Amino acid sequence: MSHPVVLISDPLPTRLTAELNEDFEIRQCTGSNRAALLAAVPEAEALIIRSATRVDQEVLDHAPRLRIIARAGVGLDNVDVDAATRAGVMVVNAPVSNVTSVAELTVGLILSMFRHLPAAHASVRAGEWRRADFQGSELSGKSIGILGFGRIGQLVAERLAPFEVELLTHDPNVTAEFAFAQGVGWMPLDELMSTVDVLTVHVPRTPATTGLIGARELALAKPSLRVVNTSRGGIVDETALASALAAERIAGAALDVFETEPPTHSPLPHLDSVVCTPHIGAGTREAQDRAASTVLGAVRNAFLGLPVGGLVNPAATAARAATVTVS
Numbered sequence: 323m324s325h326p327v328v329l330i331s332d333p334l335p336t337r338l339t340a341e342l343n344e345d346f347e348i349r350q351c352t353g354s355n356r357a358a359l360l361a362a363v364p365e366a367e368a369l370i371i372r373s374a375t376r377v378d379q380e381v382l383d384h385a386p387r388l389r390i391i392a393r394a395g396v397g398l399d400n401v402d403v404d405a406a407t408r409a410g411v412m413v414v415n416a417p418v419s420n421v422t423s424v425a426e427l428t429v430g431l432i433l434s435m436f437r438h439l440p441a442a443h444a445s446v447r448a449g450e451w452r453r454a455d456f457q458g459s460e461l462s463g464k465s466i467g468i469l470g471f472g473r474i475g476q477l478v479a480e481r482l483a484p485f486e487v488e489l490l491t492h493d494p495n496v497t498a499e500f501a502f503a504q505g506v507g508w509m510p511l512d513e514l515m516s517t518v519d520v521l522t523v524h525v526p527r528t529p530a531t532t533g534l535i536g537a538r539e540l541a542l543a544k545p546s547l548r549v550v551n552t553s554r555g556g557i558v559d560e561t562a563l564a565s566a567l568a569a570e571r572i573a574g575a576a577l578d579v580f581e582t583e584p585p586t587h588s589p590l591p592h593l594d595s596v597v598c599t600p601h602i603g604a605g606t607r608e609a610q611d612r613a614a615s616t617v618l619g620a621v622r623n624a625f626l627g628l629p630v631g632g633l634v635n636p637a638a639t640a641a642r643a644a645t646v647t648v649s
C-alpha cells in the first residue's frame with residue numbers, strides 16, 4: 323500500500339523528518355521556486371513549509387489531494403488560510419516554537435545598535451583600532467516601546483526589564499491592566515511614537531498592520547528613536563524608514579525582516595545607521611527542532627485521526643481530514 327506523500331518545501335532538520343519515513347513518503351522541493359512547488363504539490367497530501375513558501379489559491383488549485391498545510395514556525399502571512407479552509411485543508415503552525423529565539427535576537431539587535439557592534443567588529447577585523455569612533459549609548463534609562471504585546475512582545479519585555487529601562491507598549495487587544503501587571507505601561511500608538519527611544523515591532527503582518535509604522539508615525543518620533551523589526555517586512559514602511567534615517571530624523575534601525583527577501587533593491591542595508599540580519603529570528607537549533615517536532619507531530623496525528631495541535635482553522639477538518647488514515 324502506498325504511503326501518503328508529505329512534501330517539505332523549506333529546510334527542516336532531516337534527523338527529525340526521517341521519523342516519518344516508515345509511514346509517509348517524504349518528498350522535498352524548494353518552495354521559493356514557484357514552478358517547482360506547483361509541479362510537486364499535486365501529489366502531496368501534506369505540505370510542510372516555513373516562511374519562504376507562499377501558499378495561495380493557485381497552489382491550492384494545484385493540490386487536489388492536500389489535507390494539511392503545516393507551518394514550521396509562527397507567522398501565517400504566507401498562507402491564505404481562508405482559501406485553505408474553503409478547500410477543506412487544515413492549517414497548523416507551531417506558535418511557541420521559536421518565540422524565545424526571536425526575543426533573544428531582538429535584545430541582541432538593540433545592544434548591537436546602541437554599541438555599534440557590527441561596525442566595531444568589522445573595523446577591528448580590518449586592522450584598525452578606532453576606539454573614539456564607536457562611542458555608543460547606555461540602554462539604561464531609555465524608554466522602550468513594544469508594538470504588539472503577544473508572546474514575543476512579552477518575552478522581550480521580560481528580557482529587557484533588568485536593563486533598568488522604561489517599558490511601554492501599544493496593543494489594541496491587550497488592556498492597560500494586563501500590561502501594568504507585567505511592569506509595562508500601555509499607550510496609544512501616537513503617544514508611544516513620540517515617547518520612546520526604541521520601538522520594537524512584534525505584530526503579525528495583516529492588511530491592517532501593513533504600513534502601520536509609516537511616514538506619519540515616524541514624523542512623531544524623537545531624534546533618538548531606533549526602530550527594531552523582527553516580525554515581518556512591510557509593517558514598517560521601508561521607504562519612509564529609509565528617508566527618516568537618511569535625513570537623520572531618527573537615530574537607527576535594526577532589521578531581521580524585509581518587504582522583499584533578500585532585500586536586493588532596498589537602500590536600508592547600505593545605511594550606516596542600520597544593523598541587518600537575514601531573517602534569522604528563528605534561526606537557532608532549539609527553535610528549529612521545536613518547530614519541526616510540533617508540525618511533524620501534527621501531520622502524523624492528522625493522518626491518524628487524532629487531535630491536531632496548532633490547528634488554526636478547525637472548520638476545515640470536517641471536509642477532508644476525518645476521512646484519511648495511515649496504514
Ligand SMILES: NC(=O)C1=CN([C@@H]2O[C@H](COP(=O)(O)OP(=O)(O)OC[C@H]3O[C@@H](n4cnc5c(N)ncnc54)[C@H](O)[C@@H]3O)[C@@H](O)[C@H]2O)C=CC1
Nearest residue numbers: 396397470471472473474493495524525526552553603604
Ligand atoms: N523573525 C523571525 O524569524 C520570526 C518572526 N515572527 C513574527 O513575529 C510575529 C509576532 O509573533 P508572536 O508574538 O508570537 O505573535 P502573537 O500573536 O503572540 O502576538 C502578536 C500581538 O500583536 C498584536 N497586534 C495585532 N495588531 C496590532 C496592532 N495594530 N497594533 C499593536 N499590536 C497589534 C496582537 O494583539 C498580539 O498581541 C509573528 O506574527 C511573525 O510574523 C515570529 C517568529 C519568528
Ligand SMILES: O=C(O)CCC(=O)C(=O)O
Nearest residue numbers: 372373394395396397604
Ligand atoms: O520560518 C522561518 O523560516 C522563519 C520564522 C518565522 O518568521 C516565523 O516563525 O514566523
